[in-house]
Amino acid sequence: MSSRTAAATSGSIAEFDRTTTRWGRITMITALILSLAAPVYLVFSTDLGITGSMIWAAYLAVAAAFFVLWFVEPITYFPVLGPAAMYQAFMIGNIANKLLPSALVAQATIGAKAGTKRGEFSALMAICGAAMVHVFSMLLFVGVLGTYLVSIIPADVVDVARLYIFPSIIGAVLVQLIVTVRQPRVTVIAFAVALLVLFVLVPAVPALAKPATGIVVLLTATLAWFLRSRKDAAAPTTLVN
């Protein structure tokens, strides 16, 4: 961090910081508005009978599950990314599995050390390169080819795929999380809490069905904190985005 404040005395670097901050924020706010505009358009342009209370209920369920991560992920990645790349990373996504490896490879290629201005610029260019590859492959392979592929797959296959895609994702994601986070105590607590809440508490008090996942998250976090092992040095957390 100290290198950033020291280098900011150079006029050109200060200008770079100003430009990237201004445009980073403008482009991110634009993407934020456009991405929210899509579902808002559907709510108002279609006559589906969706009410504000339905959206609130859904939002609260999602927020209860994820609000901790909204704040923790930016704080965790900031020291690695620096301010300019923050606005790239949280718009492009797939930070841990794509953007960070790209940045490291680029720094190694030109022999730039992380934490220096050279390293920061190299990482930024690498993320730009990764972004272009990603934008192109998403538009071509998903936007064009994927849409075509779905249109020629038989309807009964599509129906079955739609029915079971969620359990097919969640099983793999859970295993990946458990293996990479490597916190057995937290994992056991999470499953015990989930089983208790979903198969004991919710059947007894059906009103708790909607906030069930939020309840599991809060109980797991609280129990994991109070039941933590006081002697282990915790391993770095792997995040989802």
Next chain:
Amino acid sequence: MKTTLTPEGASTDILGIANLPVLWVLAIGVFGAIIVQSLVYMKAAKKAGPAADISAAELKDSFRAGAVAAIGPSLAVVLVSIALLTLFGTPAVLVRIGLVGSAATESASASLAAGTMGAALGGPDYTQAVFVVAFMAMSLSGAGWMLATLILTPILTRGDSKLRRVNPALMMIVPAAALIGAFASLGVAEFGKTPVHIISILVSAATMFVCLLLAKAMSASWLREWGLGISILVGLAVAYIAHTSGMAPAA
């Protein structure tokens, strides 16, 4: 709650509204924002290059190295995205899974939102109205990450040490617990559904486990990247066999 829904809202023709032209335009707008950002950043980096002790050739090499390193992971995301097209339509998948979020967080958000409507993602009760509410919830959840970035980045840049002084043990345990708690809850909930749901989740979990074992044994990191896509395909293939052999209750 379902009583307020109109007959149109109860239609299960998801792709009929999920692929509307306006949604395509908005999705391409998000891609445009990313392209503009990269172009501005590259120009700024080139201009300030000498001050950062980095040459134009080195900037170009960095760009190329980053691009090449991203090919594998990007194609892995493509595979997962295609699998989700029937659920959310192309524009929503492009923006939510391809960009801002990830397959894990977005499908989790969608499933939670569908649950509040008394429906299951992709099930017979997964109507247009449920899709729109799920899409709204995914977008609001993704907005949470972006807003946090917009708010926290200037604070962190100023070097506000209060945020850094957060107890490190707290920063290690609470996020991990929140993450595993959320996904464990969603996973356990699948066990309350049909036998085919249970088979799907077990097969998918086992496939990922094998991928991770092989990745470690053969030090093949690509298997780690492709693990999710492979697990989804194997899970779906087994689900299809189980479903068509009559294990699922008639919907």
